[in-house]
Amino acid sequence: MRSVLGGLVEGASRTxxxxxxxxxxxxxxxxxxxxxxxxxxxxxYFKSLETASRxxxxxxxxxxxxxxxxANKVRTPRDEDSVREYATRHDLPIATVVPYDDAVVEADExxxxxxxxxxAAPSVxxxxxxxxxxLTSSAAxxxxxxx
Amino acid sequence: xxxxxGGKGGAGKTTxxxxxxxxxxxxxxxxxxxxxxxxxxxxxxxxxxxxAASTLDGIPRDMLTERTDPDxxxxxxxxxxxxDFIDRFGVAVRDRLTLLVMGGPNHxxxx
Numbered sequence: 359m360r361s362v363l364g365g366l367v368e369g370a371s372r373t374x375x376x377x378x379x380x381x382x383x384x385x386x387x388x389x390x391x392x393x394x395x396x397x398x399x400x401x402x403y404f405k406s407l408e409t410a411s412r413x414x415x416x417x418x419x420x421x422x423x424x425x426x427x428x429a430n431k432v433r434t435p436r437d438e439d440s441v442r443e444y445a446t447r448h449d450l451p452i453a454t455v456v457p458y459d460d461a462v463v464e465a466d467e468x469x470x471x472x473x474x475x476x477x478a479a480p481s482v483x484x485x486x487x488x489x490x491x492x493l494t495s496s497a498a499x500x501x502x503x504x505x
Numbered sequence: 506x507x508x509x510x511g512g513k514g515g516a517g518k519t520t521x522x523x524x525x526x527x528x529x530x531x532x533x534x535x536x537x538x539x540x541x542x543x544x545x546x547x548x549x550x551x552x553x554x555x556x557a558a559s560t561l562d563g564i565p566r567d568m569l570t571e572r573t574d575p576d577x578x579x580x581x582x583x584x585x586x587x588x589d590f591i592d593r594f595g596v597a598v599r600d601r602l603t604l605l606v607m608g609g610p611n612h613x614x615x616x
Contacts, residue, residue: 369587
């Protein structure tokens with residue numbers, strides 16, 4: 359079904375959000391061509407950041423325009439500093455920092471959507487901020503569906 | 506907007522993808538959340554019963570057509586407009602938000 363994914367992303371006039379297979383190796387050129395923003399989720403430890411960095415390189419090869427990192431499960435100011443320092447050193451722009459949040463684990467344990475379990479949880483607040491930023495920059499680029 | 510979310514397994518990409526889809530739909534934009542992971546869990550994070558979200562593995566073949574690339578490789582492409590396809594095979598999660606699950610654990614595994 360992978361070849362169909364590219365056609366779906368290409369042809370959809372509504373906003374598309376694709377949850378990719380883990381690791382970018384499966385992201386085909388056919389799909390990447392139609393993606394305007396790739397968000398790479400990384401955690402604040404060295405191995406995860408190294409993986410994110412490799413994904414950035416791959417995304418660049420595939421020609422994706424906007425590639426950003428989401429620093430997830432950030433527990434302490436020190437975590438955040440180290441992620442930001444790594445990101446700056448390796449030229450990986452950060453879209454947002456999502457704090458570590460017990461609500462994520464608790465929602466999962468209950469089999470619930472995070473946004474329903476903790477609509478005001480800190481992680482959800484960070485994702486709301488990310489959505490605002492994405493919508494603003496999309497509007498600046500010419501709106502929904504624009505290339 | 507055409508957004509893709511990647512990352513290592515366990516990094517939290519599915520939770521972020523599902524929540525982001527919900528939030529953007531709340532902003533008034535129609536959204537399709539597409540689960541391309543071979544271990545599909547996006548249904549849970551957008552807030553729909555996983556069992557309600559069947560995969561595309563069993564879709565009627567007349568929805569797809571085979572295309573041959575200039576290099577001779579063949580692959581399946583949509584035979585109908587993407588929006589029609591999403592309306593027909595997507596699961597309505599709530600207002601303005603539709604979920605599409607590409608495939609189950611075996612999808613893509615055999616080539």
